[in-house]
Amino acid sequence: MRVISTMKFTFFRMVREYITLLLLLVVPIVLLTVFSFVLEGVTTETGEPLINEQNVIFVLVFQMFGGALAMAYIHTDFFTERKQRIYALPFNQTLYAFSIMVCGIVYSVLLGIVLMTFSEFVFGADWGNWLWAIYIIFLLALLSNIVCLIFTFSVNNFKIAERLSEVYGVGFVILAGLIFPVPGNDFFVFVNTYVNPITLAADAIYGMNQSHAGEAWFRSNILLIASGVLFIVMLILGKRKIR
Secondary structure, three states, X not given: OOOHHHHHHHHHHHHOOXXXXXXXXXXXXXXXXXXXXHOOOOEOOOOOEHHHHHHXXXXXXXXXXXXXXXXXXXXXXXXXXXXXXXXXXXXOHHHHHHHHHHHHHHHHHHHHHHHHHHHHHHHOOOOOOHHHHHHHHHHHHHHHHHHHHHHHHHOOOHHHHHHHHHHHHHHHHHHOOOOOOOOOOHHHHHHHHHOOHHHHHHHHHHXXXXXOHHHHHHHHHHHHHHHHHHXXXXXXXXXXXXX
């Protein structure tokens, strides 16, 4: 609970750069709107509007890049000239770094909820059980933030860390077949069934909506376990970097 003591400082630190936060909100809404108009009238093999499925996927994809916010603040506060000012402040720096990650996750989840609301009430996307969908978005935001911070702590060049985070997000988008079709061989089936965060999250949401609760929990637990394992890796790397 001690991390809460630094949350206030982190919150006001982020609010001062509200333009960045607004851009992270406006850009996804614009993209959702554009794709909705492009896909208007297109249906799936079952006759369902394709945009209903794609809007869910798009919201999940945006979560893959949510760790960029925490990355930027961690780098600025702990790996630039600002570091001296941060270490001069009367609080635990490790807890402050953790609070940055927590705030980044909270913002990603709130952004996801806004996009869920927008996609459902404006374009008719079917999210089914909202509480379950928000839980899945939280897991995806948690995993993405952890992965991005691992990149930040493991390489000395922040530009390289940013590129790695983009490879992480775009790479799984490609593997999911969202840019162009991927082969249906065993490798891609395995990756998209047990490894790809986007397809795991989507299958968890669709599975619960179709009353396949066991399958949905299985997919979500993979995300949860992966987050737990990578969180330990992040802690080890972070403690070495933030002293």
